[in-house]
Amino acid sequence: MIHGSLIGLPALVVWGSLLFLFSPATAKEFTTYHENVLGTSLELRTNTDTAEGAIWAEKRILGEIDRLSAIFSGYDANSEFNRWQATPNVAMKVSPELFAVLQACDEWATRTEGAFDPRVEALTRLWSRCAKQNRIPTADELSATKLLMSRPAWRLDVRTRTAERLSDCPLSLNAIAKGYIVESACNIALDQGRGIRGILLNIGGDLRVCGELAQSIVIVDPTSDSENAEPLSQVKVQARAVATSGNSQRGYRIGDRWYSHIFDPRTGLPVENITSATVIASRADTADALATIFNVLPVAESLRLAKSLSDVDCLLVERDGRTFRSNSWPDSVRPAAPHSALADAKPVTASAAGVPTKQDGEKKADSVRQWNEEFELLVAFEIQRPEGASGRYRRPYVAVWVEDKEGASVRTLILWAQKNARSQWVPDLRRWYRGDQARRLVDEFDLRKTLSRATRPPGKYDAIWDGKDDHGRQLPAGEYTVNLEAAREHGTYQSIRKRVTFADQPFVEDLNGNVEIKSATLTYRRKGQVR
Template identity: 40%
Template sequence: MRATSGHRRATGGCGTGRRATAVNVPSGGPMGYTIHPTDRAPSGVLADGPVAVMTSQRNTASADFVQATMRRLLTTRLERAMRSWRRSTRSERHFHFAYEHVLGTSLELRVTAVRECAAQRAEAETLAEIDRLALVLSGWSSTSELALWLATHDADVPVSAELAEVLHASARWREQTRGAFDPAAQAILDRLRGGDTDDAFVHAPGAALRKPLWLVDRGAGTARRLTRRAVTLDAIAKGYIVARAALRARAVEGVVDVLLNVGGDVQHYGEHAVVGGVADPIAAAENAPPIAVVRLRNAALATSGGYRRGFLLDGRRVSHIVDPRTARPAEQIVSASVIAPECTTADALSTAFSVMSARESVAIADSLGDVGCLLVEADGRITTNKSWDDRAVTARP
């Protein structure tokens, strides 16, 4: 009888690889067997290296001998797999990383990993992905791909897959929210901040605000800008970057959970649920108890609101979030929080829900199935939908 073994090198981890050893079957039977290692375990058995698979060299094998041998093999493999699983569970450790001045705000990264170097690799991958995508999507850099594309007009310009994806998502949410989410709201905000409250502009936004802003051909990898109005992707780009960076960190071997928070845009990927709180927009103190606590697992949480940011208009302080449909600052909703599978959606919808009525927002969230929302109105009323309530750790006030 002959046994062969395979060799598999770990990727993205700390080790230099491990050797997979074959399981020997006792000889002495009426025939010989060849043991072939494979990386796939039988159904219901956790893989921890190769599983021995026997192939007969003659057709006269004893069925009882084969069955007994396979039972011993599977039992041994299952016991080893369970021991390995228990060891890995006990060795999970939690790591915390924090940075300032990342995408213009603070970054907090929490990683659960079986090795410290895996957590450090996840940290490096997170920062590298953020830096890479900032070069594509930054609205503050004059040399980003977005800035260079915004300098074009009415021409099919080659763009990266990432920029095309964000432009496509922006157009989709603009249509699905019927204009409540609109990158062209930047044009309105610029005029209001400049003191322009002309009735013709404020109360009756022109048809240009409702026309397509761009055309994206993702197959051809091109995008054509159709408007000359000021636009911004700030209400969706950060969520996209957070989701992509967290996913890249989670892909590191040895990483079990990733929780990434960049300026209030939160994304979780991993095996264990985590909890996150939503700041109370009515409370004056920044360290006030959260207005809600929710459970996240492979999900994102984003909150928008103008209660801490704004500008003066006609002698009073107003929100920096503008309703593109009315060209007026948001006033009814002071805080809109959204749970979604990924942060791109949560980011865009939290902005849209800041200017929509609570009823409109709940209707859109419910139509999407896996989106939860919590809406705090100026008079203190709180509205949630079932998807949010299903994830709530504590009952809302």
């Protein structure tokens, strides 16, 4: 779905802004990240023969996103969609792109008997207004809104490619337009003539994989939606699209209850039974639309619809935690959790890892308190928008990790940089980089994962620590230091450190931000507390 400012300033791409690593094939993989793209974040992986090809592909993709954003944005008053909305009862000739999306909306609305409906924007505005007043809509307000939605939204003429708006009900293309943009942008940059072999474009968890590239995709668990949590599923896809929609990132807090931002257009109420729907399809706009639809329909109807469609699979999560998969949902690949990868790599001594040995534990059994496995640490932080940036901006290199009271690294939660510690930019994460033997071993593994999740705001991230080290071993309770380190290319180096004690009492610590990390909060809480 599209949220926030869609139009970004064109970015000048330079060699140093691209992260690169060598793949088993002759092509190299170049990876770059942006924030505030379609109101969320962007991940781009390009398999190409040359750096020049990667630069061209990134420029082409960002340009196409800007072009289509100028058509579909519901937030830019000058977008084609909003200009068309402002001219009711006139058969207006529209662009091929807008016409195609309006046609697709009609097809999905018909096929789902109203479970998909761009007129749902009227409900979004009603519930947003009421949430600010900390109340749910009255019966009269819901009735009036549903009456407004009952009028036909538009009339299309295929022969003349004109669209006529028929009512004053507010409209939104958010449930399909982002997928359309991802599909078009990914395909337009796949140019074999320039040596571009494959592309992965991921915007806020809705993604497309094109060409020869095969990518493992982590499906985020809606009950533990963080950058490093154990995945709900992990699948490998090639020439496919993946989209996830759910209530883990956006919704309305009214009183002591959380309401989804996804509505059933037929009832006027937020959906309740489904907390997450992930769709794999041949096109990104198809996956985007169905991810919303499968939040609205009952599970049995969603599974029937997926089965009736060519090349569509789905994974659904109900409120009680039960999961449902379509019959052809691909088998999950083994999750690549950092500590699992390390355990399978090569042995490292406990003393080198800064972790007490079994013998040490026997000697100190009476004095060492065990970690309370009912608790976890949530590290929430927000990336600072660079000064002067009005549109999209590049994400800095970031490391988030935990040290014991002797200053030895015991667990890396986030590493946004190249996977090889000898790379050009990783040393800029100074304290993380000069860690001990166990810390350097982590450098051999790529901690950058491609996530499909419910769309979240740009620049905001979470990481969870379960009290285990990089080898999956449970650490004792006690005193540790949480570190957040950021280095921006052609920018500054910043660090936040906080020493805290983990025991049996929850706590919240707000940390002072800086020019790279706007804010950060440590929340030591019982597991299962999503909000």
